[in-house]
Amino acid sequence: MAAARPQGVRDTTRLTERGERGGGADQASMRRTNLGLILRHLRDHGGQSRARVASETGLSKATLSSLIADLVDRGLVTEGELERGGSVGRPGLTLHVDGRHVAGLGLEINVDFLALTAVDLTGRVLVESTRPLDTAALPVAEVVEAAAELLTRATRSLRARGVRPVAVTVAVPGSIDPAAGRVMFAPNVGWRDVPLVRELTARLGRSAPPVVIENDAKLGAVAEHTLVAASGIDDLVYLTGDVGVGAGIIVEGHVLRGASGFAGEVGHIPLDPAGGACACGRRGCWETMVGLGAFLRLAADEGDPVRDPRRPLEERLGELHARAAGGDDRAVAAVDRVGRDLGVGLSVLVDLFDPRLVVLGGWFAYFRDALVPPLQATLAARALTDSVPHVTASDLGLAAASRGGAHLALGSVFRDPGGIDPPKPSSRPA
Amino acid sequence: MAAARPQGVRDTTRLTERGERGGGADQASMRRTNLGLILRHLRDHGGQSRARVASETGLSKATLSSLIADLVDRGLVTEGELERGGSVGRPGLTLHVDGRHVAGLGLEINVDFLALTAVDLTGRVLVESTRPLDTAALPVAEVVEAAAELLTRATRSLRARGVRPVAVTVAVPGSIDPAAGRVMFAPNVGWRDVPLVRELTARLGRSAPPVVIENDAKLGAVAEHTLVAASGIDDLVYLTGDVGVGAGIIVEGHVLRGASGFAGEVGHIPLDPAGGACACGRRGCWETMVGLGAFLRLAADEGDPVRDPRRPLEERLGELHARAAGGDDRAVAAVDRVGRDLGVGLSVLVDLFDPRLVVLGGWFAYFRDALVPPLQATLAARALTDSVPHVTASDLGLAAASRGGAHLALGSVFRDPGGIDPPKPSSRPA
Structure with a gap:
């Protein structure tokens, strides 16, 4: 569940300040925490050698080796030659976030259109398209079918370009139950109690990325926030x-x-x-x-x-x-x-x-x-x-919610890279 | 600034999900992050041997050694004998959070009373007292003087018991500017634009713990949350x-x-x-x-x-x-x-x-x-x-806000133990 609230162990002393790494952690969850730590470290500091990552994070060589192998397996990190940038000495190998090969997808279902956006880990918009559709006049099943088609086409086209879609957020104009994956009530499209995640997933097939749903205005807010967060x-x-x-x-x-x-x-x-x-x-x-x-x-x-x-x-x-x-x-x-x-x-x-x-x-x-x-x-x-x-x-016009959905989908990659499946051999980028 | 928002490096890819360890981190901030990590790890898992902490956190032996020495210096961790609890083999040394020797303080200034609460790192309430005071009728300086006296007496009595007060949150019934440490407007006590943190700090002397201020209802909410968070x-x-x-x-x-x-x-x-x-x-x-x-x-x-x-x-x-x-x-x-x-x-x-x-x-x-x-x-x-x-x-009655203030003050210890000064030799607990 990419967009669900992180399920960290409870903070038993009940502190009320931000900035803590998730409360308790056994060895397995500590490993996932450290996977995210390294990925974010590389994101925020550009390419670094293994030795430097080890020294800056304080992780042991053995732990680091195993974590990096895992991130490489998942297609999130690559090891390549150092850009020397004027420094002396022989070039060494450095680790990089491989942002171009992973994308988050956002799909909006609204009254008279569907919109789809794909954003890669570097923040680049890869796909942004809308399709007119009179959703309010159509049966739910037809709308879901059209949404699934749009998603399938987008994931295929991304994979053909060597990009792996890792998660999808679907925006709906109404109140939703994110945990259950249900649209409770979306009056403008006339939906009530629709198990949208289940319906979509059934049509997308097993190779599709995980799907979560969210309210369209919440996702619009996420999209606007991505534009001003740097300020x-x-x-x-x-x-x-x-x-x-x-x-x-x-x-x-x-x-x-x-x-x-x-x-x-x-x-x-x-x-x-x-x-x-x-x-x-x-x-x-x-x-x-x-x-x-x-x-x-x-x-x-x-x-x-x-x-x-x-x-x-x-x-x-x-x-x-x-x-x-x-x-x-x-x-x-x-x-x-x-x-x-x-x-x-x-x-x-x-x-x-x-x-x-x-x-x-x-x-x-x-x-x-x-x-x-x-x-x-x-x-x-x-x-x-x-x-x-x-x-x-x-x-952002019609793309606000789908753009926000794509960003939210990507959030799960940095938060918990261990939740991203390794690419299938056939779809591994060249 | 115990209660101020953590100043982590910005999340440059502008993600909008919780659960990430603070964005980028150079070696120094990574060290502080890891200090907090170990302290929270020990809090959440009870006493553990150095070897086990190393294996579960993935930190290198050298890093771990240095971090633990730092936590011991700051009086937050002690190394003691393992309670064997039925297991065979010789008893070993384990690391423990030394929660009984560190306290957060909350002080409420309200219309007709002052209230003070001290809570130690284990969550135990050490001091809870109120003092009637007609704050609305008194000049600001006299109220500040009385508050400083109450704090000074409490910190002295805690130190005499071997407990180090590490931070103070002062609750005020009005709108405050936490960053500037000023009370903007507190109509019920008749205050307007009072630089409370500066005034209090001047009276508390150099050995006093750092002081922040917060609105009383916000701290009441914090106190209530501590009572239900476990549910x-x-x-x-x-x-x-x-x-x-x-x-x-x-x-x-x-x-x-x-x-x-x-x-x-x-x-x-x-x-x-x-x-x-x-x-x-x-x-x-x-x-x-x-x-x-x-x-x-x-x-x-x-x-x-x-x-x-x-x-x-x-x-x-x-x-x-x-x-x-x-x-x-x-x-x-x-x-x-x-x-x-x-x-x-x-x-x-x-x-x-x-x-x-x-x-x-x-x-x-x-x-x-x-x-x-x-x-x-x-x-x-x-x-x-x-x-x-x-x-x-x-x-909670009159103690709601001061209780919340004490908990908020303690939050800084687990979030950033590197911000807690080591005890002075004279006040080091026996």
């Missing part, structure tokens, strides 16, 4: 406009999941007992103010073509965008109102999470220029401290 | 009733701090635009419904003695508790109403954090029997998933 931003809120409003929250560099994987549900924050009726049966939930339906009702009368559900959403949003840009009073006021109401709800998330950055995704990103100013003003006016986050919009 | 509960919300309402949130075993240390501010969730006026200038914030003032207004008319601010709060709450227990309509209705409104606000925290447990502290804990049923019913009615947390009340 030291490890606390962010990703907020995506959909039929409702979804969120993925990064806390100290890690996506927030909660005890059962349901964390980050922001749509039903009760902001006004006298507010509009919500699909959940209550009134004044945040999504009755900033969801797509609310926005369309604010922006146009009922007969207006932008409210015609039979027209493609992108077209209707494009039209509204043009109206707002052209100064149409009603469209301008609607965007402004949604921007301010986004600010009210976001102020709750800012008080609770104290993020450094807020990223808008989905249709919010499309209206970024007009939404961000009223949003940021509301946030500043409601701030309890000077710590007001920067607000920006996503540039 | 596998690593996601909890601690909610404390005060003049307002404070929260400490544990996410995957770690206290939530946010980018600037301000996370967990729950009092001003805007639940009703038509609600009562809040001290923050807006209307309908959660604390206008569940704060102490709201409760007293709901429970009794203005002239009622329980609303007389000159009487001790504990006495007034005791009287209200007796009235509610005796079936007084007004008191019963007030507790029921606060319980339901606690449920409304808590439903937001449940949606966002998906905790396994909610713990009530402060005066909420005092009314636990009457508050929990309406609270739990509201939470269940508002739940979006089946994942409804258990709700309970704290038994």
Whole structure:
């Protein structure tokens, strides 16, 4: 289970600080820990000789030898000639992370498309593609079949290029039970209690990489975090406009999941007992103010073509965008109102999470220029401290969740390389 | 800085999963990492021979020797005779964590008391004391002086017993800047922008352990987590009733701090635009419904003695508790109403954090029997998933925050034993 929470032995003294290597460890788990240690050491320090790795990690020669042989077997490390870079003396052999031959895959299943991204261990995007699919109108089995096809084609093409896909994260727009591999409820595609991991795995066959599922907004947050982590931003809120409003929250560099994987549900924050009726049966939930339906009702009368559900959403949003840009009073006021109401709800998330950055995704990103100013003003006016986050919009478009899924899949390689099977002789890269 | 976030080298491939040993590491930081590794290994596996530690950790003999000498120098590990426990053969020497000679300290500064707790590395509470002090009425300098006295007396008495205090966490009821060691704003004690760490350190002298500060509700959450972590509960919300309402949130075993240390501010969730006026200038914030003032207004008319601010709060709450227990309509209705409104606000925290447990502290804990049923019913009615947390009340009383502070202080020992100075010859335990 690549994306599941690491199952380290419990920290029996119940400390509450980060930065510890997993609590207790017997010899077998210590070996896996050390496998990851060496791989991360090589990642962070470039190529190094065996002698240098031994001296810097403090591991014994015998242990190191055996661990390196294991990493080479798994196709994660190669031994090659030192780049001399001006130094004197004879060139020696150095160990390198073999990042180009291993990839993580992310697949998003959304209302009207599938998206697939593959990223290799060096962070390079190898594949990024979308395929229109009216998932909401199709039976679950057909959608799963299409997803499996896309994955199979991608894994084949990667393997043909000498790249081994090691794990897949599937993004779903709904609440999921990651441990059980089930989609609990994904209203926009009309799914309820779908054992997606089982269904997909059955279609992918035995040679396929392991599959986990995750909520699409959480994976969008992961993708945005990969873009800013190098700037030291490890606390962010990703907020995506959909039929409702979804969120993925990064806390100290890690996506927030909660005890059962349901964390980050922001749509039903009760902001006004006298507010509009919500699909959940209550009134004044945040999504009755900033969801797509609310926005369309604010922006146009009922007969207006932008409210015609039979027209493609992108077209209707494009039209509204043009109206707002052209100064149409009603469209301008609607965007402004949604921007301010986004600010009210976001102020709750800012008080609770104290993020450094807020990223808008989905249709919010499309209206970024007009939404961000009223949003940021509301946030500043409601701030309890000077710590007001920067607000920006996503540039990842439809690929946000699949990109995040690919990165999450790769995380398992560095965390626990012992969980990555060695390549089959036939698929070993040349 | 015991409680500050570990300063590991950045994870340059921007992964977003837990369980990795800190990113890159040069030889010096690898040495510190390995010090912690051995100490935690001994903690989790009891006494072990050098040979066994070498074989299980994979560290070379030379590295291990040097690391163990360092841990012994720092007074964290001792080498003693093996308890044979029925096994045959001659007894050998084994390494042990020397938990009884090292303590973490927590000190709480609150409105009408100071509290101090010392906990040793084995988790035993060595000191737990409170001292009444009208901090809100005294100048900051006098409170700091009293806190320093309490700390000095405790460290002296611990040292006399052969116990070395290694770090202090000071709990303050307000928003703090942990990095700067400043209290930003603590309205209940009337503090604004107090450089508390500097002031305390100046009074404690050079031989004192390092001091960090943290918000009291965050430390209360840490203390509650130490009590349930062994049951596998690593996601909890601690909610404390005060003049307002404070929260400490544990996410995957770690206290939530946010980018600037301000996370967990729950009092001003805007639940009703038509609600009562809040001290923050807006209307309908959660604390206008569940704060102490709201409760007293709901429970009794203005002239009622329980609303007389000159009487001790504990006495007034005791009287209200007796009235509610005796079936007084007004008191019963007030507790029921606060319980339901606690449920409304808590439903937001449940949606966002998906905790396994909610713990009530402060005066909420005092009314636990009457508050929990309406609270739990509201939470269940508002739940979006089946994942409804258990709700309970704290038994730690006034010691919650200082207990949490002591545990947090100890965290630094296992995380980074290299940051713990060796004992001075005079204070070395016999």
